[in-house]
Amino acid sequence: MLLEVENLTTLFRTKRGIIRAVDNVSLSLEKGDFISIVGESGCGKSTLAYSIIRLIDSPGEIAGGKIYFDGKELTSLSEEKMRKVRGKEIGMVFQDPMTSLDPLEKIGDQITETLMEHIDVTKKEAWQIAREMLEKVGLPPDRVESYPHQLSGGQRQRVVIAMAVSLNPKLLIADEPTTALDVIVQEKIMDLLNEMRKEGRAIMLITHDFALAAERSDRIAVMYAGWIIEMGDADRLTKEPMHPYTRGLIESVPDVWVDREIKPLPGFPPDLAKPPEGCRFRPRCPLATEKCMKEPPGVDVDGRYVKCWLFEVK
Amino acid sequence: MSSLRAYIITRFLMVIPTVIILLTLVFLILRIIPGDPITSMVGQKVPEEVLERLRHEAGLDKPYHIQYIEYLTGVFTGNLGKSMIWGKRPVIAEIMDHFPATLELTIFGFVLSVLLGIITGSIAAFRRGSKTDSGMRIYSIIAYTLFIPWFGMLLQMLFGVYLELLPIGGRITPGNSPETITGLYVLDSILTLNLTSLMDALSHLALPSLTLGIVLSGAYTRLVRNNLIDVLSQDFIRAYRARGVRERKVIFHAMKNAFIPVVTLMGLQFAILLAGAVLTESTFSWPGMGTFLIERIEYRDYTAVQGAIVFYAMFVALISLVVDVIYALLDPRIRY
Ligand SMILES: Nc1ncnc2c1ncn2[C@@H]1O[C@H](COP(=O)(O)OP(=O)(O)OP(=O)(O)O)[C@@H](O)[C@H]1O
Ligand SMILES: [Mg+2]
Numbered sequence: 001m002l003l004e005v006e007n008l009t010t011l012f013r014t015k016r017g018i019i020r021a022v023d024n025v026s027l028s029l030e031k032g033d034f035i036s037i038v039g040e041s042g043c044g045k046s047t048l049a050y051s052i053i054r055l056i057d058s059p060g061e062i063a064g065g066k067i068y069f070d071g072k073e074l075t076s077l078s079e080e081k082m083r084k085v086r087g088k089e090i091g092m093v094f095q096d097p098m099t100s101l102d103p104l105e106k107i108g109d110q111i112t113e114t115l116m117e118h119i120d121v122t123k124k125e126a127w128q129i130a131r132e133m134l135e136k137v138g139l140p141p142d143r144v145e146s147y148p149h150q151l152s153g154g155q156r157q158r159v160v161i162a163m164a165v166s167l168n169p170k171l172l173i174a175d176e177p178t179t180a181l182d183v184i185v186q187e188k189i190m191d192l193l194n195e196m197r198k199e200g201r202a203i204m205l206i207t208h209d210f211a212l213a214a215e216r217s218d219r220i221a222v223m224y225a226g227w228i229i230e231m232g233d234a235d236r237l238t239k240e241p242m243h244p245y246t247r248g249l250i251e252s253v254p255d256v257w258v259d260r261e262i263k264p265l266p267g268f269p270p271d272l273a274k275p276p277e278g279c280r281f282r283p284r285c286p287l288a289t290e291k292c293m294k295e296p297p298g299v300d301v302d303g304r305y306v307k308c309w310l311f312e313v314k
Numbered sequence: 315m316s317s318l319r320a321y322i323i324t325r326f327l328m329v330i331p332t333v334i335i336l337l338t339l340v341f342l343i344l345r346i347i348p349g350d351p352i353t354s355m356v357g358q359k360v361p362e363e364v365l366e367r368l369r370h371e372a373g374l375d376k377p378y379h380i381q382y383i384e385y386l387t388g389v390f391t392g393n394l395g396k397s398m399i400w401g402k403r404p405v406i407a408e409i410m411d412h413f414p415a416t417l418e419l420t421i422f423g424f425v426l427s428v429l430l431g432i433i434t435g436s437i438a439a440f441r442r443g444s445k446t447d448s449g450m451r452i453y454s455i456i457a458y459t460l461f462i463p464w465f466g467m468l469l470q471m472l473f474g475v476y477l478e479l480l481p482i483g484g485r486i487t488p489g490n491s492p493e494t495i496t497g498l499y500v501l502d503s504i505l506t507l508n509l510t511s512l513m514d515a516l517s518h519l520a521l522p523s524l525t526l527g528i529v530l531s532g533a534y535t536r537l538v539r540n541n542l543i544d545v546l547s548q549d550f551i552r553a554y555r556a557r558g559v560r561e562r563k564v565i566f567h568a569m570k571n572a573f574i575p576v577v578t579l580m581g582l583q584f585a586i587l588l589a590g591a592v593l594t595e596s597t598f599s600w601p602g603m604g605t606f607l608i609e610r611i612e613y614r615d616y617t618a619v620q621g622a623i624v625f626y627a628m629f630v631a632l633i634s635l636v637v638d639v640i641y642a643l644l645d646p647r648i649r650y
Contacts (some may be wrong), residue, residue: 053506055555087558099549103569104574104645114557147646163557 001068003052008065010051011042017273019049022061023226024262028172034194034203036213036234039223040269045206046095048223049173053086070170086123088118089240095176096261097157101148107134108144110195111163118167120132133162137192139175154185161189172196175206191218210253214238225270225280232304242306246282279309319650321642329635334386336627341385344620345378353617355398372398372617388630394621399613405621406496408606413625414497414603415485419526420591421498422519425589426527428580431534436569437536439542450535457534462590466525473521480520483599490514522598526590530583537579541572574645581637585630 002044010022014273021044024122029035031066035080037045052067054074067074069170070089074082088091094100102110111133112126121129122134137158148156157177164172178186194216197203207213213220214234221231222245232242241247248265267284285292298307344351352368353360366473369375373384388394427525428643437448438583474482481487485499492502492511500519503512545551545568588640592604610618642649 054557057551065615083556083558083560086556092553092556094549094553100553102550102554103570104570105567106646113563114559117557117559117563119522149647160553 001028002031002033002070003027004066004068005048005052006066006068008048008051008067009063010047010056010060011063012060014059015267019228019272020275021272022051023243024065025226025228026065026222027228027231029202029204031170031202032197032200033219034197034205035219035221036216036217036276037211037221038207038210038222040208042269044226044274045222045223046175046271048208049175053090053092054082054087062177070184072250079110084118087114087164087169089168089169089171089229091167091169091172093157093172093174093177096218097160098180099301100160101156103148105147107146107148107151107159109192111159112158113143114163115166128313129258130162130304131164134159136165138188154181154188157181157185157189158192159299161192161196165201165262169201171202171204173204175208176208177205178212179207188211201243210238210249222249225272225278226306227300227307229281229307230238230305232306237304241305242301242311243281243308244285244287248284318371318642318649321637325635325638325642331632333628334629334641336631337386338382338625340623343381344616351536351614355614355616359384369583370637371396389624392625395617397610397618398615399578401620405618408618409603409621409625410497412601412603412606413597414499416591416595416604418498418500418519419522419594419600419602420587422523423526423530424580424587427530428534428576430527430531432538432573432576434531434535435538436542438539439546439572441649442543447539447609450539454535454539456532457528457530459503460529460532461594462525462529463597466522466594469521469525470576470598474509481518484631485512485518485601486496487514487518492614503629522600523579525597526587526594530587530590533579533583534576537576538572542568545571567631571642574641576637577637577641577644581634581641584633584637591604 006027007029008022009020010123012019012021025048027035037048038150039045047060049058052069052074054062054077056062061289062075070124072085074085077085094280100123101107105113108127108130110116110129112123114127115121115129115173116123122280127144130144134149135141139155139158139162140179143151143155147160157180161177162173163173172193178189179188187215190212193203194203203217205217216236217234219232220234220237221228222237222243223229224245230237230241230246233298238250243252245278248263251263252265262273265284270280270283278290280297282288282292283294287310289309296307296309297312299311302309352365352372352374356365356368364373373381376384392406394409396402397408434450434453439449441447460552465504470482473480486639490511492499493507495502495505499515503509503515528566542615548571551564551568554567555561591602592607594600595602595604595610603626607619607622
């Protein structure tokens, strides 16, 4: 296994109370895997990603669990060792390409600073690598001389991806990398991620676009209010969702190709400072029963993880 | 880089109309003020032919448009006319006697204010929400509202009278002046390797520049704190960390971004700095432009006052040019 997250819990201690943004989450990834994390806004997807690279700012903290990555346990690693993992072994692409580059530095300077932080190269060599990286993501190499404001959103996101892959990380986490971009650019960026995967990298794509996740990834993990409530093979999970929330989510996605009624999911995700007792999806669940007043167990059904009383193993 | 050069040239060309407008304003204001400067200088009891002679010497008997042209050509050739009292020396020479003192005080006060502002502002930002943060914010408000003569006097009492650590007035102990090269005593002492005069000049500079520095730092504290907090929460800072860039370098990038509005404030504060310097100079008997200006206003030395104002105006225009160039060097979004 390349990445194994075990019972990870990340909290934010806010004035309104303790927010369990990631609650007892486990998942694993192998080399070459492409997993998507989907779920509505605020369910803890980004917090999960930041927890993996240990970039949770106060008032947040990783309160429990273990993260094994390539033979190391990340939650107990020293800050300096963790810094060397960031960028070098785990690359990260952020949601908004307009704000994830430093407006004052040339593209080339931003790429080379990262390179020289991790590998032993001269400035000249680093600039050469930077040019090659831009070419690889489909940008003219002389863009190294540009400043971020001289590039379009799509170009900037390519730069960010170039930066994230320039050190050849084993895992690439992309947190909604295409939300701010138009559909055509989105396709190209996704193709790029796919290529990265073919080179043997594991990809973790965070998105709230179920259709995109179904089309692009091998596996899907569905998050709801800090929990993973269902996880499994992307095709099967899309065709036969088990958890009522997953079903609701899929039915609420407009499908361009198939003429099908869209049923928006009623209600909103709960306030994580005061989550409902028992199953967190209970207030919105059409199939809720008495039992759901207690937290459902996570069970394995034919290689599919599902956290719901409906699938309790007798 | 060539676009940077183009920016600087354009910006430089823009100074010319600014300066001409400033000069015209000074010219007009001094002629619109009711009363004849010569009469108000020497009084009305003086015989008419003496007044005529003085007016002629000052060139005030010529038609306005001729005066205006002579005045402009004078300014651009460094001729600000002759002082109307005492030795009737060229005004530019008198300014040059006093300007280095002001420049020295302004540089020290300015650097101190920016340093204090950056240090207190960053401490507040990094300890956001803590008691230290509140302390720094209170400092900023108090510093901002301090009245220079009052605060200067307080420092004089404390360090000069009570602790007897520092001189409370003047620029240097008589006899200790370094050989004049630039007129800036600290620089001249260093250039001539004169340690006695260096220490003497610095000890005289301490209180006035501290007064000026503290009072002007309040605005920077606030600005640096708010900017840094804003920058530190931005995505690209988190992105630097996510790429494993060392924290020291991340902070450097954050500070650089937070510094841009500070540069703008420096340009805006500069006129305030000069005004503050006038007050500081009179509090500490500092023989600079402020003291000179106040003295000549009292004597109604009309050419000297006009010359000093023109000089100040040009100086402010020059500094704002320098600030804009620094701004462009820092921020690529400006120069393209
Ligand atoms: N710095 C923080 N302080 C307090 N609460 C936070 C902080 N960051 C996130 N949270 C809370 O943690 C929960 C999960 O947030 P997170 O950003 O992980 O959601 P997300 O699934 O990525 O949502 P989105 O799709 O909108 O990006 C939210 O309820 C949010 O309010
Ligand atoms: Mg998010």
